[in-house]
Amino acid sequence: MKLSGLLHRSRPELPGRTGVARVDRRTDTLLRRLKPGDIVVLDQIDxxxxxxxxxxxxxxAAVVNASPSISGRFPNLGPEVLVSAGIPLVDGVGAEALHTVKDGSKVRLHEGVLYSGERVLAKGVEQTPDSVADALVEAKAGLAHQLEAFAANTIEFMRLERSLLLDGHGVPEVEVELADRQVLVVGSGFDHTGELARLRSYIREYRPVLVGVGAGADALLAAGHKPDLIVGDPAEVSTEALACGADVVVPAFADGHAPGLHRVQDLGAGAVTFPSSANPEDLALLLAHHRGAAVIVTVGLSASMTEFLDRGRSGSNASTFLTRLQLGGTLVDGRILGSLYRSRVSAGAVLLMISAALVAVLAALLVSDAGDAVLAWLSQGWKGLVDQIKGVFG
Structure with a gap:
């Protein structure tokens, strides 16, 4: 008995990364229940x-994809982000893996093979920085086809949503006042947390209306700001955000059906629906625009062509293109604003003015009978003032 226990303890650990399997075909649902160290099994092409x-x-700990993470249709950015972060990415294990791998079970990933103990569950191709870079180069050839499909979808979207885009027909009434206000629209796209942090001084100084799109509402709360307006599927927003007192706008289908509306109503919060085929980000922008916003600043929303096509949803991209065309010069990218914005009275200017005043005081002291105690008091006060100013502006 003792020998058996000793042999069991001395058995070498199997190679690879181990973790709890989190399996779901719906990526949005999967992302909300992940924990550190999980091994993710999903099905997301591109x-x-x-x-x-x-x-x-x-x-x-690792990501296992039933589909190709780069299909070659266009140069999508997700795989590069994962491998650069040191997270193993295994591609093309097949849709059957979503049934073979049990959610919540302990699994192990090694050299492109997913195991339960020593039993093989799924096999795929493990991506490397070099393989991802090569695939992205080849994928650029697919851009021409994507742009052709995009042009067709743009024409169709314009036909369906012309009255909304041009005249604001269907834009719901909300209690928060938007006319002639600056509006900050926060989505959950690339580096939205960093962008929001860089706009801290702007938010403090101009007090814009804060709009959270989906998980962007929770990003605002996490940064210490209460959203004034939330636009998106309530299933993507925390209970805390939905119950914070913000106006809630729920996207709806053309027939008026709005998935997730009951969740807001169950919380006792008020909500209005916004029937449209546009994506929630664009609905938020159009709402602010047609309600008379003076300036609309975006955080975490697609800006470049690469990010734009990276969504992989042609209809959604047509919505975004036409929305940005309609908003024109009122739209400002938060990344640009964050890099250019400076408080109207900089810390350096404040220190310069105080320094000039202190020089005058010290000059007067030098020709007076003031003692060392006064000078020591001024020195201590100066140090404290500098620390406070650094806290305010830094």
Whole structure:
């Protein structure tokens, strides 16, 4: 008995990364229940950067994809984010893995093979920085086809949503006042947390209306700001955010059906619906625009062509393109604002003015009978004032 226990304890550990399997075909649902060290099993062709950023933030141990993470249709950014973060990515294990791998079970990943103990559950191709870079180069050839499909979808979206885009027909009434106000719209795209942090001084100084799109509402709360307006599927928003007192706008289908509306109503919060085929980000922008916002600043929303196509949803991209075209010069990218914004009275200017005043005081002291105690008091006060100013502006 003792010998058996000794042999069991001395058995070498199997190689690879181990963790709890989190399995779900619905990526949005999966992302909300991840914990550090989980091994994720999903099915997402052309993994986008937003999904990859969420996986990195959740500190998962590895990602196993039933589909190709880069199909070659266009150069999507998600795989590069994962491998750069040191998270193993195994591609093309097949849809059957979503049934073979049991959610919540302990699994092990080694060299592209997913195991339960020593039993093989799924096999795929483990991506490396070199393989991802090569695939992205080849994928650029698919851009022409994507742009052709995008042009067709743009025409169709314009036909369906012309009255909304041009005249604001269907835009719901909300209690928060938007006319002639600056509006900050926060989504959950790439580096939205960092962008929001860099706009801290802007928010403090200008007090814009804060709009959270989906998980962007929780990003605002996490940064210490209460959203004034929430736009998106309530299933993507925490209970805390939905119950914070913000106006809630729920996207709806053309027939008026709004998935997730009952969740807001169950919380006792008020909500209005916004029937449209546009994505929630664009609905938030159009609402602010047609309600008379003076300036609309975006955080975590697609900006470049690469990010734009990275979504992989042609209809959604048509919505975004036409929305940005309609908003024109009122739209400001938060990344640009964050890099250019300076408080109207800088810390250096304040210190310079105080220094000039102190020089005058010290000059007067030098020709007076003031003692060393006064000088010591001034020196201590100066140090404290500098520390306070650094806290305010830094």
């Amino acid at each position: 993994m986008d950067r937003s999904t990859a950023d969420a996986l990195v933030a959740a500190q998962v």
